[in-house]
Amino acid sequence: xxxxxxxxxxxxxxxxxxxxxxxxxxxxxxxxxxxxxxxxxxxxxxxxxxxxxxxxxxxxxxxxxxxxxxxxxxxxxxxxxxxxxxxxxxxxxxxxxxxxxxxxxxxxxxxxxxxxxxxxxxxxxxxxxxxxxxxxxxxxxxxxxxxxxxxxxxxxxxxxxxxxxxxxxxxxxxxxxxxxxxxxxxxxxxxxxxxxxx
Amino acid sequence: xxxxxxxxxxxxxxxxxxxxxxxxxxxxxxxxxxxxxxxxxxxxxxxxxxxxxxxxxxxxxxxxxxxxxxxxxxxxxxxxxxxxxxxxxxxxxxxxxxxxxxxxxxxxxxxxxxxxxxxxxxxxxxxxxxxxxxxxxxxxxxxxxxxxxxxxxxxxxxxxxxxxxxxxxxxxxxxxxxxxxxxxxxxxxxxxxxxxxxxxxxxxxxxxxxxxxxxxxxxxxxxxxxxxxxxxxxxxxxxxxxxxxxxxxxxxxxxxxxxxxxxxxxxxxxxxxxxxxxxxxxxxxxxxxxxxxxxxxxxxxxxxxxxxx
Numbered sequence: 117x118x119x120x121x122x123x124x125x126x127x128x129x130x131x132x133x134x135x136x137x138x139x140x141x142x143x144x145x146x147x148x149x150x151x152x153x154x155x156x157x158x159x160x161x162x163x164x165x166x167x168x169x170x171x172x173x174x175x176x177x178x179x180x181x182x183x184x185x186x187x188x189x190x191x192x193x194x195x196x197x198x199x200x201x202x203x204x205x206x207x208x209x210x211x212x213x214x215x216x217x218x219x220x221x222x223x224x225x226x227x228x229x230x231x232x233x234x235x236x237x238x239x240x241x242x243x244x245x246x247x248x249x250x251x252x253x254x255x256x257x258x259x260x261x262x263x264x265x266x267x268x269x270x271x272x273x274x275x276x277x278x279x280x281x282x283x284x285x286x287x288x289x290x291x292x293x294x295x296x297x298x299x300x301x302x303x304x305x306x307x308x309x310x311x312x313x314x
Numbered sequence: 315x316x317x318x319x320x321x322x323x324x325x326x327x328x329x330x331x332x333x334x335x336x337x338x339x340x341x342x343x344x345x346x347x348x349x350x351x352x353x354x355x356x357x358x359x360x361x362x363x364x365x366x367x368x369x370x371x372x373x374x375x376x377x378x379x380x381x382x383x384x385x386x387x388x389x390x391x392x393x394x395x396x397x398x399x400x401x402x403x404x405x406x407x408x409x410x411x412x413x414x415x416x417x418x419x420x421x422x423x424x425x426x427x428x429x430x431x432x433x434x435x436x437x438x439x440x441x442x443x444x445x446x447x448x449x450x451x452x453x454x455x456x457x458x459x460x461x462x463x464x465x466x467x468x469x470x471x472x473x474x475x476x477x478x479x480x481x482x483x484x485x486x487x488x489x490x491x492x493x494x495x496x497x498x499x500x501x502x503x504x505x506x507x508x509x510x511x512x513x514x515x516x517x518x519x520x521x522x523x524x525x526x527x528x529x530x531x532x533x534x535x536x537x538x539x540x541x542x543x544x545x546x547x548x549x550x551x552x553x554x555x556x557x558x559x560x561x562x563x564x565x566x567x568x569x570x571x572x573x574x575x576x577x578x579x580x581x582x583x584x585x586x587x588x589x590x591x592x593x594x595x596x597x598x599x600x601x602x603x604x605x606x607x608x609x610x611x612x613x614x615x616x617x618x619x620x621x622x623x
Contacts, residue, residue, distance in 0.1 A: 155464075
């Protein structure tokens, strides 16, 4: 169980609160949607849950323990734009192996071409690079995934393809998922009614 | 107003040493735009949408060879004419504020567009103020630098740059991703208004829903070619002709959410026949032999020899 208890967060001591007193939990295998207008702290909440930011008050626990501060984090976050989550001076093949060696089966399902391996991130399109970013987290060490507008920049077919692979993985590995999106019908498809307003 | 037929773009790249390879990124592409019309160009990333915009504006890199014809107001678009027209008769609404000068206030940048189009400085300033009022930008916005704007305000500033010109043709490159639905609707309405003033608008997007909200016609791109040009009503009305367009429609979350497996063919080794052949469920021997020509079927253009079934 991934738990956020009484979370408060602001970016500076004099700045307004971005996250105010939020408590939420995700169970293994559960898919939860999060929907709100821009500026309501959705992305900040995602970053808190994945350990990118430390809450000003409150705490995040995974099975009653704090998130590890070293090594592979069991809560992974995928952003809308993959350019900033990969090292621009690494080749794709090294990026894919950063945390774990991905199974060829998932590379194939995501449509990752063997020809991409020797390229650098700027030599792939945004949609292609996003598949690489997703392939990287599909491994047994990932127990929860926070998908922050993960497919907003992709065409409808690629979006459906990627979600099919991610949902299959979540089912097989009992991974919990939090989907942050503006797209009501997408959340409807993924979360079976479990959408919380932010 | 704009007629593009059989456009092809090929890049020459050095592979190893002096060995060169040819990458065909746009193949047999067709598109027409009439005054007062919004034409959406829809396709996956890598389908040649942005390259089309670059070809119309004449800003392709030097290693690109272009064949086929592009005509604007009945005259051929030569590189020289492109250069004379861009920013004046043909304007781009760029994708993000990354296209603005980060060290100049947005007010000065927008005013400068007016001056480059022949207005005096005071006249350009007045037109800028009117344009900002029209788009609900507060007077203080002029003094902001690009990074100080919110996503929605940035979009309105980018639209203002194009409105400052008298351009007959506007090209909006991916104006909607990642924006809140209200801001998306607002941006699309601005494009619609510009068309109502008699301009032609090309909306480049990967988002079919956005395209259907505002466009008159939709051109569907796949692997650098136009597979279909359909009216907006054809989508919900079940009158789609090409198997790829049908698949794209089915894969929307509000429809079946079922994808077609596979990828677009790589520009390094395009198949001899239909570019969609390897993913198509209708494929026959004839499809693999030659590229399907563009045909006019049920009031729309389609490149598929089985479209009539």
